[in-house]
Amino acid sequence: MNNFSYSRPEDLNSALGELTKREGAKFIAGGTNLLDLMKENIERPSHLIDINHLGLNTIEATADGGLRLGALVTNADTAYHENVVTHYPLLSQAILAGASAQLRNMATNGGNLFQRTRCYYFYDLATPCNKREPGSGCGALRGYNRIHAILGTSDQNSETACIATHPSDMCVALAALEAVVRVTGPAGERIIPFADFHRLPGNEPWRDNTINPGELVTAIDLPPKGFSTNFAYIKLRDRTSYAFALVSVAVALEIENNRILDARVALGGVAHKPWRKPEVEATLIGQPVSEANFQAVAEALIDGAKGYGHNTFKIELAKRAIVRALQQAAKLEPTA
Amino acid sequence: MTKYVGKPISRVDGVAKVTGKAKYAAEFKSPDLLYGWVISSDIAKGAITHIHTADALQVPGVVQVFTHENRPGLAWFDLSYKDQDAPPGSPFRPLHDAEVKYSGQPIALVVAETFELARYAASLIRVEYKVEEHATDLHANLSKARDPKLGVASLLKPPPPKPRGDFEKAFSEAPVQVSAKYVHSAEHHNPMEMFATTVVYEKKGKLTIYDKTQGAPNSQLYVSQVFGLPFKDVRVISSYVGGGFGSGLRPQYQLFLAVLAARQLKRSVRVSLTRQQMFTFGHRPATVQHISLGALNDGTLTAIRHDAIAETSQFEDYTEIVVNWSGMLYPAPNTKLSYKLVPLDVYTPLDMRAPGGVTGVPALECAIDELAHQAGIDPVELRLKNYTDRDMNSDLPYSSKELRECFRQGAERFGWSNRNPTPRSTRRGHTLIGWGMATGIWDATQGPARAEAVLTVNGKLRVSSATADIGTGTYTIMTQIAADTLGMPIEDVLFKLGDSDMPLAPIQGGSWTAATVGSAVKVACEDLGKKLFKMAQKMKNSPFANAKPDDIFFADAHIRLKNDPAIAVSLREIVGQNGGRAVSETSTSTPDFLEQRKYARSVHSAAFVEVEVDEDFGTVRVTRAVTAVAGGRILNPKTARSQILGGMVWGISKALEEESVLDHQFGRFMNHSLAEYHVPVNADIQDLDVIFVDESDTIVNPLGVKGLGEIGIIAMPAAIANAVFLATGKRVRELPITLDKLL
Numbered sequence A: 001m002n003n004f005s006y007s008r009p010e011d012l013n014s015a016l017g018e019l020t021k022r023e024g025a026k027f028i029a030g031g032t033n034l035l036d037l038m039k040e041n042i043e044r045p046s047h048l049i050d051i052n053h054l055g056l057n058t059i060e061a062t063a064d065g066g067l068r069l070g071a072l073v074t075n076a077d078t079a080y081h082e083n084v085v086t087h088y089p090l091l092s093q094a095i096l097a098g099a100s101a102q103l104r105n106m107a108t109n110g111g112n113l114f115q116r117t118r119c120y121y122f123y124d125l126a127t128p129c130n131k132r133e134p135g136s137g138c139g140a141l142r143g144y145n146r147i148h149a150i151l152g153t154s155d156q157n158s159e160t161a162c163i164a165t166h167p168s169d170m171c172v173a174l175a176a177l178e179a180v181v182r183v184t185g186p187a188g189e190r191i192i193p194f195a196d197f198h199r200l201p202g203n204e205p206w207r208d209n210t211i212n213p214g215e216l217v218t219a220i221d222l223p224p225k226g227f228s229t230n231f232a233y234i235k236l237r238d239r240t241s242y243a244f245a246l247v248s249v250a251v252a253l254e255i256e257n258n259r260i261l262d263a264r265v266a267l268g269g270v271a272h273k274p275w276r277k278p279e280v281e282a283t284l285i286g287q288p289v290s291e292a293n294f295q296a297v298a299e300a301l302i303d304g305a306k307g308y309g310h311n312t313f314k315i316e317l318a319k320r321a322i323v324r325a326l327q328q329a330a331k332l333e334p335t336a
Numbered sequence B: 001m002t003k004y005v006g007k008p009i010s011r012v013d014g015v016a017k018v019t020g021k022a023k024y025a026a027e028f029k030s031p032d033l034l035y036g037w038v039i040s041s042d043i044a045k046g047a048i049t050h051i052h053t054a055d056a057l058q059v060p061g062v063v064q065v066f067t068h069e070n071r072p073g074l075a076w077f078d079l080s081y082k083d084q085d086a087p088p089g090s091p092f093r094p095l096h097d098a099e100v101k102y103s104g105q106p107i108a109l110v111v112a113e114t115f116e117l118a119r120y121a122a123s124l125i126r127v128e129y130k131v132e133e134h135a136t137d138l139h140a141n142l143s144k145a146r147d148p149k150l151g152v153a154s155l156l157k158p159p160p161p162k163p164r165g166d167f168e169k170a171f172s173e174a175p176v177q178v179s180a181k182y183v184h185s186a187e188h189h190n191p192m193e194m195f196a197t198t199v200v201y202e203k204k205g206k207l208t209i210y211d212k213t214q215g216a217p218n219s220q221l222y223v224s225q226v227f228g229l230p231f232k233d234v235r236v237i238s239s240y241v242g243g244g245f246g247s248g249l250r251p252q253y254q255l256f257l258a259v260l261a262a263r264q265l266k267r268s269v270r271v272s273l274t275r276q277q278m279f280t281f282g283h284r285p286a287t288v289q290h291i292s293l294g295a296l297n298d299g300t301l302t303a304i305r306h307d308a309i310a311e312t313s314q315f316e317d318y319t320e321i322v323v324n325w326s327g328m329l330y331p332a333p334n335t336k337l338s339y340k341l342v343p344l345d346v347y348t349p350l351d352m353r354a355p356g357g358v359t360g361v362p363a364l365e366c367a368i369d370e371l372a373h374q375a376g377i378d379p380v381e382l383r384l385k386n387y388t389d390r391d392m393n394s395d396l397p398y399s400s401k402e403l404r405e406c407f408r409q410g411a412e413r414f415g416w417s418n419r420n421p422t423p424r425s426t427r428r429g430h431t432l433i434g435w436g437m438a439t440g441i442w443d444a445t446q447g448p449a450r451a452e453a454v455l456t457v458n459g460k461l462r463v464s465s466a467t468a469d470i471g472t473g474t475y476t477i478m479t480q481i482a483a484d485t486l487g488m489p490i491e492d493v494l495f496k497l498g499d500s501d502m503p504l505a506p507i508q509g510g511s512w513t514a515a516t517v518g519s520a521v522k523v524a525c526e527d528l529g530k531k532l533f534k535m536a537q538k539m540k541n542s543p544f545a546n547a548k549p550d551d552i553f554f555a556d557a558h559i560r561l562k563n564d565p566a567i568a569v570s571l572r573e574i575v576g577q578n579g580g581r582a583v584s585e586t587s588t589s590t591p592d593f594l595e596q597r598k599y600a601r602s603v604h605s606a607a608f609v610e611v612e613v614d615e616d617f618g619t620v621r622v623t624r625a626v627t628a629v630a631g632g633r634i635l636n637p638k639t640a641r642s643q644i645l646g647g648m649v650w651g652i653s654k655a656l657e658e659e660s661v662l663d664h665q666f667g668r669f670m671n672h673s674l675a676e677y678h679v680p681v682n683a684d685i686q687d688l689d690v691i692f693v694d695e696s697d698t699i700v701n702p703l704g705v706k707g708l709g710e711i712g713i714i715a716m717p718a719a720i721a722n723a724v725f726l727a728t729g730k731r732v733r734e735l736p737i738t739l740d741k742l743l
């Protein structure tokens, strides 16, 4: 851990200003990820800008009937917010499936988006990692890759290889709900559809997302449609609680008279970003609720998956989890 | 008279622990304290060619960087580095030379005025290595297996017995046969408290050392031998230990580094390790076991073969008892047991709760379950059919063995008679349900120990012994024993431990502290009682003038006449006769080796478990478990139950979650954090039930106790694996049973 300075601005502009002014500065929200990374010498910011006092800690209804989640609202306050529980239970469940009560009390919505991979090699300076040290290689590729990705990986070129996953639960639900990320920065405000916020490793595995330097996430907007009737979040992991997902599935369905009107399926623990294939989801639309249809969707969503040894089991596990989650959402199955 | 022994007395150290008054090794301060940060090697094998320390040394506040290049001369012979628990071989010496023997090896210590500075400066140090090819994969190196070297340790951990009868013939003729391979991963102890040492540099170079250890005298011995210091200049204190599980049986490298720095800099120094560094010393070794069982159609075992291969380091031959249990639990006339080691480029393994026991017994008990299934016999019945009151390895009778009662009471509490014996035939929705059981066995040993008992002038009893309390309840049960022996109210009794200045006791491990130190406490209090009685006789108008020791007893802080308890003298009055001084006695208790030699002495258990397995996902939950223990006399049902509960939780951990994973590319344990090294959380633990069956034993030791530290864990992994088989029809012989193995 290196020496760093710390400031606590009270308004958005000074926070943004400090970030551009100070070389090597970083925002700190709940600190649950950043401080761990600093202790391991993976992040070495010269200055921390505490963004907890910028007034971004409210949850408010939006004009279009959706909900705006302030970036600095804690994961716990979001999950237990009345409006979230009633209208977006999928999001509430996904958040509560993550981390522990103590962590959720500190972790913020913005921070959750930015949390970094849990790849063992990323965390261990003694091993190579392209994400941490571009061009050094990928320790996980031929190593212990139990928690790693099976979809959208980058494994051809040793200098850009990366098979890491994005570890968030919350983001899987946000992907299914088609949330929108509100960002502000030197170039003003912009809006990023959730599917475009995180990225695949490609040739730049060190980049987790599409945010530009100097930008700050101010809020996450939920569209009016909350899928509060037919939804499911399944998280499979190595113990009952307090473990990251090996595979997770968020399903949101709209069903009328046993016909599917809208369908979303997002996967966690399998790729560098929450995994969706809207074209596969579309095949369900207009179809009756049936296990055969769900099986077909599971196959198609996982199509092209590749295992790296320790994580090969995820291919089969993900399919089964997708089917079960669809069944639960369609109420063919009691929820766990 | 037992007013306290056998009662569920709450922990006497409980309040100090929950209020933070109990101080641990890294919490002691000294005005001039310096802080050390350990740098660990990145490679598993090779040599350090350059270690660039200049940048670190330039940081204001950094005092020194110790490496093999500037380490002062120290003891030369291997013998000096041998602690009480050192296995045969050449102990690891931190900063000895440029050689790197394993990944994570301590290669430098940065010492600075603050902890943060030391840590920051460490990040500026660059190390260059000459890398050599390492071997860390047990499975790829099985062909290198060889017999362990013998040494002093072999006395406590005997090698497998000679074969009995003719295994090959009996096995080939057996109508029912089972042959299977069992694989267990390495595990690290990971007590909550990280290893730490605070060395306070006193006048004239005397050292007061606050160390995390399971034996203060062991650390004292190590420091004085390695640094050539007289015992009187080295005092080691370890009053509280935040969990040990065996990791503190040997002095760890932070002790060496802290003492080295303190002596060189002539200042007080603290060195504490990180969680990641908790994966850089002793661990439970990875093992591969093969078991073959032959039986008659009625389930009578005729042949047992049990072979184990375990990893060790390249420099020491760590051994544990893995296969001998097979010869102790079942009286098959034809047995053949073997135990071999494969040296790898890892640190020497180290005793970890029920070392060897929770490796060998679970494999055996899974194989027995396979046999029961094949023979179509209920697993409990099969075990009763092959019950023995003799240990066939030593051909001695057990001093006591109420295992039959464990089966009976455990089965009844669990409802075992309702078991559906057909695999994969009980379900609730997507969950498959299965029941399993297994036996546990562990040694009931006693060693020699000393204790001091003091009656203070104001009539309080103070008892001490240099043992440890790693969370097992030692403080509490010793207080109970002392109070009862001298008939004192428990509030007036103070037991102290964990200081090398106190009378000598062995390291705390192997479940022998209750027996060993308890016996010493009892003897010391009895001897003090005799002394007090003699003093009472000499008092003016003593009512005991003509009494014999047998005529009196101790109660309510008085000596009383048996045939007229109203005739009494208070202990306070007696000590008042001593010219304002306390009365004390130091005594040694030695096991009755002659008598004990005639018996096998063991503690037994039976575990019954229900699991639920998701048929699609392979996730396993232990919904209910009952463990029945035959552990001799139970000194305190509350602390005893805690020990067994903790063991059961760890059994669940071993069966389903826990493993240290080596990446053989780098020869390094990779899941070195508690986020990725999984042990159960509350949500994993459901209904656990503990039964203590009555067992009286006059041979194991004067107290009749057997020790409960390890027995709780031993039966659980097999009971769970057997339940998983019944639930799913799948035998998983590789622990932990993670969901991928059941897909």
Ligand SMILES: Cc1cc2nc3c(=O)[nH]c(=O)nc-3n(C[C@H](O)[C@H](O)[C@H](O)COP(=O)(O)OP(=O)(O)OC[C@H]3O[C@@H](n4cnc5c(N)ncnc54)[C@H](O)[C@@H]3O)c2cc1C
Binding pocket: A026, A027, A028, A029, A030, A031, A032, A033, A034, A035, A036, A051, A071, A072, A075, A097, A098, A099, A100, A103, A106, A107, A108, A109, A110, A111, A112, A113, A114, A115, A167, A168, A169, A170, A215, A216, A217, A218, A242, A243, A244, A245, B675
């Ligand atoms: C042991 C453990 C277990 C966990 N288990 C789970 C789990 O099962 N599921 C799960 O989903 N998560 C889990 N988490 C992760 C946890 O959810 C994240 O650490 C948390 O959400 C991060 O939020 P924070 O506010 O603490 O972020 P911080 O640590 O404060 O920040 C993280 C990063 O985001 C940046 N940042 C923060 N806010 C903003 C913003 N508004 N705009 C721009 N940049 C910003 C910071 O600069 C920093 O780089 C776990 C964490 C731990 C430590």
Ligand code: SF4
Binding pocket: A117, A119, A120, A121, A122, A128, A129, A130, A131, A132, A137, A138, A139, A140, A141, A161, A162, A163, A164, A205
């Ligand atoms: S998977 Fe990605 S994060 Fe992990 S070692 Fe490879 S490059 Fe680094």
